Amino acid sequence: MPAQRLTLVIAAHNEAMALPMLHPRLCAVLDGLDGIEGGIVYVDDGSTDATWQVMLDLAATDSRVGVLRLSRNFGKEAALTAGLDRVDDGAAMILDADGQDPPELIPEFVALWQQGYDNVYGTRLVRDGEGWLKRSTAATFYRVIGRLSRTPIPADTGDFRLLSPRALQALGQLRERHRFMKGLFGWVGFKRKALPYHRHARMVGNSKFGLWKLWNFALEGITSFSTVPLRAATYLGLATASAAFLFGVWVIVKAALYGDRVAGYPTMMVVILFLGGVQLIALGLIGEYLGRLYEESKQRPLYLIDTWQAPFVADSALHPIGGEQRDDHGTTAVGRQVP
Ligand code: UDP
Ligand code: MG
Numbered sequence: 001m002p003a004q005r006l007t008l009v010i011a012a013h014n015e016a017m018a019l020p021m022l023h024p025r026l027c028a029v030l031d032g033l034d035g036i037e038g039g040i041v042y043v044d045d046g047s048t049d050a051t052w053q054v055m056l057d058l059a060a061t062d063s064r065v066g067v068l069r070l071s072r073n074f075g076k077e078a079a080l081t082a083g084l085d086r087v088d089d090g091a092a093m094i095l096d097a098d099g100q101d102p103p104e105l106i107p108e109f110v111a112l113w114q115q116g117y118d119n120v121y122g123t124r125l126v127r128d129g130e131g132w133l134k135r136s137t138a139a140t141f142y143r144v145i146g147r148l149s150r151t152p153i154p155a156d157t158g159d160f161r162l163l164s165p166r167a168l169q170a171l172g173q174l175r176e177r178h179r180f181m182k183g184l185f186g187w188v189g190f191k192r193k194a195l196p197y198h199r200h201a202r203m204v205g206n207s208k209f210g211l212w213k214l215w216n217f218a219l220e221g222i223t224s225f226s227t228v229p230l231r232a233a234t235y236l237g238l239a240t241a242s243a244a245f246l247f248g249v250w251v252i253v254k255a256a257l258y259g260d261r262v263a264g265y266p267t268m269m270v271v272i273l274f275l276g277g278v279q280l281i282a283l284g285l286i287g288e289y290l291g292r293l294y295e296e297s298k299q300r301p302l303y304l305i306d307t308w309q310a311p312f313v314a315d316s317a318l319h320p321i322g323g324e325q326r327d328d329h330g331t332t333a334v335g336r337q338v339p
Pocket of ligand 2: 096098100202207
């Protein structure tokens, strides 16, 4: 039986310091895997530091390394998609470039894969090096999305996971532009299994996800996987309308009993401001969904590739993408054609 293949996909944005520290750890783990041919695909997500050069150097010394450079920074989700799209054989495993997802656990993921699980995901027990604000907002987010979404999105679970060939194939068919990967992995289904682990602090550098970016990320998650907020707007509208009706009855009865002395400026202001606020919130909500619909309708590719060099290729020539090869982009990724 030919060896099964496992490709580690690592998206990096300005990780020139971290990659040289991560790579030996990955190699040590891959060397120790029995009966599995391990490869690595590093994706440079529009880095402005020496990340790409570092990747090229790693690829030059190790034939297991494939390198992919996007034409600009597309964000982690698109970068991961680009990397996963290049895996056309065997399973794939996603890790962060900063060493927060310990590569030493890979054999445990592989063991579960070999037991028949398709989606083995790391669940964080402890998160080192992250402030209470990040931890508590993350915890709240997972609770909220867990309630709002019908797709199972396990709590405290990031992108650190192994996908079997069929899960990977299925994921490749989801080409939406607004990619909330944690949800997409869950949407795919198949046999899944959590693997608890201790999340360490970053080896070097700073997190690329500040609070504002995380907030937007949360909005992305909720709007991609739930329409509950839209329905909530309906109920909120119904509730205010009922309250307004009761208030109206009271105003009429009061006027009938005591006459109308043209008072009530404060109540009027309160009602106008309240209703105005509620309407704006509801409009904003609809706007969030509409905006996403607009983005999707443009059908732009998810990412564009600058250079791609596959792992395990004999001639190590780089293949710049452009001109005639323009079809090699996100919508019709090589080896993963959308039906
Ligand atoms: N990353 C990326 N593109 C981006 C931002 C981040 O590919 O636009 C990568 C980054 O290099 C790292 C991973 O995504 O490998 C996670 O980022 P980070 O460690 O900054 O996030 P955190 O662990 O703090 O949530
Ligand atoms: Mg990190």
